[in-house]
Amino acid sequence: MPDQGKLTDIALKIRSVMLALDMGECVALSKIPYQQYEQADGNGKKRLLKAKLEDICRLAGVSMTENHRCLMHEGDDRPSMHLYPDRFYCFACQSSLDIFDLMKRLLDERSFEKRRRMAERWLVAREDEAAVAVTYASVVDTKSAELVAMIDRYGQPADANPYCTAYLRSRGITPETARRFGLLCYENPYTNDKFLAVPCGAKHYVVRVYANRSGNADKYRNAGEITLFQAQSWNACRDESVVFVTESSLCAIVLAQMNFQSVALNGVNYKRLLDASDVIARKKLKIVMLCDNEEVGLQCGVKCAEAIRKLPSPFEFLYHHKLFSPETVLTKHKDVNEAYVADPRQTEEALRKIEMFAQRREDEEYLPGCIAW
Structure with missing residues (x-):
């Protein structure tokens, strides 16, 4: 295999897709119909296979409108390689790379005949197979582009689907809220x-399964670069507002449904919160962390607090977790979403107390379940 340290980011992404194809783990790739391929002559078959480069690059998230750093010559600081439907071409060194050239370079396969057979296996439908063959992938490197393609192709408004509406209602989310957030x-x-x-x-998109009929679907998946849910809230908030930060986007949606300002980490990577530290400090926002009541959630909050102390412009940070108190409705459940489903009224009341405590509207020096840094 080639030295990955010498490959560009684009090359690594394409290589990941090729490896996924070779393992039969790539999704949403349209294949060449068997009859069409068999009826073509030798050069025609090569052209059909070369034309699939665009699909492979689409799955890898490679832009067809921007130039890229050349895959062949070093020091290409002003990207000079462009992707066409069947090849890459570099305007600086005049290199031209089709799918077979990329297989040779990225997979270190020198035999053209072996590369041709590999491409046929990846890209040509079997005689008994539909032209569009889809199998679900577990390959993290390529799943983002694949899931985005799947959502773009099959997605519909969640509130228009009775099964999804029923699922959302079971999570305390109304059809109106689903429309508001474009679920x-x-x-x-x-x-x-x-x-x-x-x-x-x-x-x-943050993707979660709500009907696992095959028994093989991942519970959670991410499509695209992982970012905060409602990241735009920072600028939309009034100065000195209280903002609740959760792990799950569904928790943040439930909070917003109760008219609280909310943002979701989409995981436990608190560094995404720190990336917004300048605007948080400038607007004097008061952050309340509502991570899941589990060990991972606890560690996320503690590490986040330690990191905030070291910032050039630290901001007010309040952490709520069951470790600090078993007394509230919020600490009796895994997360705020489950608490809301169990008892909406008590959950909202508990959140209002935390909000007031964070704004220092009450004289209390302690609030059950909360630690202030």
């Missing part, structure tokens, strides 16, 4: 698994 749902037509997709930015 989508889709069904994989080959496995019949049903998914909810939460938009978190341009071409980024």
Whole structure:
């Protein structure tokens, strides 16, 4: 295999897709119909295979409108390589790379005949197979582009689907809230698994399964670069507002439904919160961390607090977790979403107390479940 340290980011992404194809783990790739391929002559077959480079690059997230750093010559600080439907071409060194050239370079396969057979296996439908063959992938390197393609193709408004609406209601989320946040749902037509997709930015969705009919669907997946849910809230907030930060986007949606300002980390990577430290400090926002009541959530909050102390412009930070008190409705459940489903009124009341405590509107020096840094 080639030295990965010498490959550009684009090359590594394309290589990941090729490896996924070779393992039969790539999704949403349209294949060449068997009859069309068999009826073509030798050169025609090569042209058909070369034309699939665009699909492979699409799955790898490679832009066809921007130039890229050349895959062949070093020091290409002003990207000079462009992707065409069947090849890359560099305007600086005049290199031209089709799918077979890339397989040789990225997979270190020198035999053209072996590369041709590999490409046929990846890209040509079997005689008994539909032209569009989809199998679900577990390959993290390529799943982002694949999931985005799946959502773009099959997604529909979540509130228009009765099954998804029922699922959302079971999580305390109304159809009106689903419309407000543009929630989508889709069904994989080959496995019949049903998914909810939460938009978190341009071409980024947090995806969770709500009907795992195949028994093989991942519970959570991310489509696109992982970002904060409601990241735009920082600038939309009034100065000195209280903002609740959760792990899950569904928790943040439930908070917003109760008219609280909320942002979701989409995981436990608190560094995404620190990236917004300048605007948080400038607007004097008061952050309340509501991570899941589990060990991972605890560690996320503690590490985040330690990191905030070291910032040039630290901001007010309040952490709520069951470790600090078993007394509130919020600490009796895994997360704020489950608490809301169990008792909406008590959950909202508990959150209002935390909000007032964070704003120092009450004289209390202690609030059950809360630690202030």
